[in-house]
Amino acid sequence: MNRIIKITLFAGIIFTLFFLSGCSSEKKGDQVKQVKLNYSTNALEPYISSRTVDLHYSIHYKKYVEKSNQLIEKFGFTGKPVADILRKIKGNEKYSSLFNNLGQALNHDIYFNSLVPEAKPPAGEMLEMINRSFGSYDAFKKEFILKGNSHFASGWVWLVKNNDRLEILTTSNGDNPVTIGLVPVLGIDLWEHSYYLDYENRRSDYMKNVTENLLNWDYAASVCLK
Ligand code: MN
Secondary structure, eight states: OOHHHHHHHHHHHHHHHHHHHHHHHHHHTTSSOOOOOSSOTTTTTTTSOHHHHHHIIIIIIHHHHHHHHHHHHHTTOTTSOHHHHHHHHTTOGGGHHHHHHHHHHHHHHHHHHHBOTTOOOOOHHHHHHHHHHHSSHHHHHHHHHHHHHHSOSSEEEEEEEETTEEEEEEEETTOOGGGGTOEEEEEEEOSGGGTHHHHTTOHHHHHHHHHHHTBOHHHHHHHHOO
């Protein structure tokens, strides 16, 4: 074999190995994916602007997902269910960056599913469960708005399922109710990036508009009643 053929073969093998390793790491990196947005970015107007939805989905949420995939691989959690990872690493300083980013990836998956244009009020079994848990749909709305509005600093307000009842609670930063064994049914983002462009510091107006006009009760029922 002459020298040029040898060099060409060698380069070919190196290129192939490089290409394969690139493919496999890209595949691993896809473990956490952005949930598909089931509406156009302007569909939540006038309550949440197209610009807010676009920045929130395409920049903030995307970054949490990308970072999660990098850190899942770095810490060797590839293939493990997201809720299991979060429960396992909660409170461990070594994994705080993964906990925050992966929590936020899951939270935003739930958030973008929790909103829907032209929302209809809850009905049937879903409404019965709300009535049983809070007394009435109006009482639910009042408590949900109040708790979201009064949560200090960044975080989330959740409707969760605890056995056969619904409860409202808030979490800070990127935490998610799955870490304490509860099922998140609806989740609303309280970070300023989710409302500041539209409402400035008026979180109560954002909470009121979202609660009264955008909550996706079909999604809630699909989580709750299965
Ligand atoms: Mn957010």
